[in-house]
Amino acid sequence: MRYLSEIGAAWRPLLAATLGMGTGMSIIGTVTSAIAPSLIADAGWSKAQFAMTGMLGMLTALSMPFIGRLADLFGVKLTALIGIVAMPLTMLGFSLIGGSFEAYLGIFIFQSIICVTTTATVYTRLVVQHVEHARGLALAIVACGPALFAAIGGPVINEFVEAHGWAATYRMLALFTTLAGIAVFLLIPAGRAHAALVTAPRRRAREDYPEIFREKAFWLLFGAMYLCNLPLTLILVQLKMLVLDQGISGEGASIMFTALAVGMLLGRFVTGVALDRFAPQVVSFVMLALPGLGLFVLASSWDAPMVVTAAIFSLGFAVGAEGDILAFLVARHFRTGIYSSVLGLLTGVCSLAAASGAALLSWTLARTGSFDSFLLTVGTSVVAGALLLLMLRKEPQTEEALPEPQPEPLSKPLPA
Template sequence: MNHDLAMTAETLAELDAPQRGSEWRQHWPMLLVATAGMMLCTVHVYTLGVMVAPLEREFGWSRTQIFSGPLILALTGLFVTPMIGSLVDRIGPRRVGLIGVPVFCCSVALLSTATASPASWWVLWFVVSLASILCGPMVWAAGLNSRFVKNRGLALALALCGTGAGGAFIPALTEAFIGALGWRQAYIAIGALAAVITVPLVLFAFHPLGQAGSVKAMFGKSGGAKRAQGGRSLYFQTRYVKLALAMLLFGFPVSGVIVNSVPILSSNGFTQASAAALAGVIGIGAIIGRLVGGYLLDRLNASKVTAVAVMLPAVSGLLLLSGPTSPVTAGAAFMVLGLAVGTELDACAYLTAQYFGMRNFGALYGMIMGLLVFSNGLSPLIASFIYDKMGSYMPIMWASVPCALLSGLLLFSLGKPPASPDADPV
């Protein structure tokens, strides 16, 4: 092997360690931190819905003005996430996490300083957007990928269950803080509590492979140069374009359906309460899909497992297009949709590492995450615009069918992953 591409002896020994013992026994603290980090990523999202009523009362803002925050998040993520991904490659996920976690917690607390001017709200959300990327999923995924090899898929799946835990606990916690302290102090309390829990975890238990998980630590002195050289060319490699396009085709229509799931059912005769209850099936399906998908990624052909998963929304779309007037049909459509969504995000991280290695993981995964964040912010607005103009969500559901099928075909065409993706940067 070329000396410039050879890993250090220390790194090779660490890579061989899982062969001598259990990854779970050795690296469970990393999994705990990554799960907490994934939960932290959702704080600003899951607090917003609970904050709507207090903000309306105090400032008289419209809901469009209040929910402009996620759109700012989407636009920022599109351009900044790839750059932060490169930073993860350069200095390692540990150092990025140690910076990002406290900065993000402070940015959440700063939302308490909003004034009656919507511009102040937009500026604060821009700060939150930047900070959230510094402690986003690619930081925790990079750390896990560096430690878990045999059980990588399941480890990523378990960590990503932190987002589901965030959805389960953060809204109720936010409501309790608002009732006791008011909305401004609630934002401060949430930011402080998040910092107290996550900062010590990252400081004492988040130790990716190598000194900090950086490319130089993992691949020696030439790692940075090879990372830059390989990263630029990998962006245009056919396999990477296929993977990125497949994730974008999957995410764009699906996020529009998920966010508008309650209105979709309401337009088919369901009451608001029953529509909300049925929409919750998506979350249950996502948890099941995450765990089962992670298990299968470790044991079967990962690209084919992901291809089948991303095609499932075609089934959901057809069920919803049939006019779901029964809870069984609607529940089945949303369960299938949840299974697909649960598999997709950890599969994306898994496939990026499997096909392109860890040398450029942050930059490559960051680019895909930026596209997903942008599409997830834009798609619900487009779906709502279509409904306002046409009085129906059917176009977005029709779009989900070919998009899901094409996404799956792109993943099926990836072929066999390279035996040593880090040893031969393009």
Template structure:
């Protein structure tokens, strides 16, 4: 007789530790920390070494390339030995690698090689590994659990940026790299060590392996048209929404807002991201996920179109920024939910890792494309207008996914 399924409250009572550890691990991992911090470090590095902003931001492309290569590898590895073992090694290495940026001596080669190492170890801290345990521990409240785990990125945006800004102003950029690198070591690692748990079975030789869950193999998923539909949609969606984020201050400035006015707008992004994750996760548990994804991911099209108009006022700029952040808050969660519902949990991390490549490809290179467009035309109007149309069309493709699959236990 199969055991009775747990209620949503029972799932949270049993799995709150995994959510908390994942929240800290993701929020202090490579998915958030470089994105939210490099904009603050850039002016200091420009003054110290004479590098251009473009040369500095090329570091984001380096870690994107490493995510494309290492992310799926960590996902496949997690299926063999479990995500916990990978995370406990990766988190301290990730923190130490980030701290090593404090040793920069003015060589761009050193700068890029350091980011190469950061990307290599940091790819193990992406949601690919953490959401594996969350998905396996939750069913009735899967969407909300994923949303809570992903709020870490928004929390760093709200609290981490002011913390880093204070350190930079008081102690300089070298201390800033050390301070930010210490956060995962002192906060994420203890949480992962004590709270992050996965179901395992003991083999006769004494080794422990993760409990097998039903679902498709990686090969079966790659032969499924749904995988390729999701993959094809993710690239333009992540491109359209990823490009404005690191360029937000410049977009607001081009639209006519002063630096002081922009400071009242940009902090809304982190709050909106958290709100999007929680509200979106709650909706995913109650409404067909492709419809939720289409509606929420289409809303920023109006934000992008408005931001590209070149005539902004503070009130509408706040609304546009909040809407963009709200939609970005659900993107990771939506992909994780799609993988669990359409491909199962048998090879969840490996399949999610492959789809993450599509997300990383779009979001990782779009800031550079947006920046190049600005350098060429003097504004972001054309690229923002094009992105608004691409976003709606790509999000609408999710409506073709059909009913969820059922996987026998």
């Protein structure tokens, strides 16, 4: 009963984080996957050219540690506000590019740097601050926001693009993210805990980052997240083109979006409850090794619709599990005061991996015109990355947190 009552007591921060995740930067993969084929066809871009935009994830990798640090220093409400304001502006900007690839890149760069304040690095801090015993389940609830958007919004956006075109779709999304952003900002708690965080003495980066880099768990998570996220650009940005390449019709692609989203939702909840109840390192290995099988199947000659759907479902399941796993393991192995700083660094690694994967995909598409070589390569990397998680210690480190810096007295005491 205590397990679920803790969730109920924290309903407001959980709702804010869930809605924020489901309407923030995390939805860009679903949006781009649905819009990209129509945009590419109208603008006359090549698939290889568009795939190169995924390399700009490098910018996200560079900005994410700074975003995490902002959240640790100033709290969720102020940090998230930056992306809440910027997201609708980028959607409106995309609707006005008129087929210019240079304009698309410029807005994409802005979005990749600024709008990441509406991602898990910031919003999951609400979970860590308000939930302890049911943290895995709470993280699953919050992380299901993007999956719910993909399940409901993916097919809707796909149909809207077919009926009204990509420019009108971006304008509709600008209005949607504006209204959603207002709701999220009002829901984020801003009580005494927030005020204490904002006014507390600041710890210096030169004190916190050596603590992070001395921890073996950081480097294991670093390697695992890089290897497991190499196929991310394929899953979140190139999905529709991948299934079209498998012989699935444009209308059938909507089913694939649903399969991906359902897999993400199940991955979130199954993994969240499992992390609360079983050995986290074993759960993490099993869940993150799963997409390797799906990637190998997609690279094979088995292209029956049911087989492709099952493979896409496995990819979605792992994507859903990963967000829960990373946040849970960071909270398990690092203290709350540096949670977002650590998560920001590791999320940056994920973005770096996605950018590396995009470069590899662009290269293989240009040379072979097929996804198969890429699928085999990243399928192997995913399994290798999952194996690294088995090396994490069984129990969280129980080291005493470093003392918080104290403000100096305003004046020296008078002599006795």
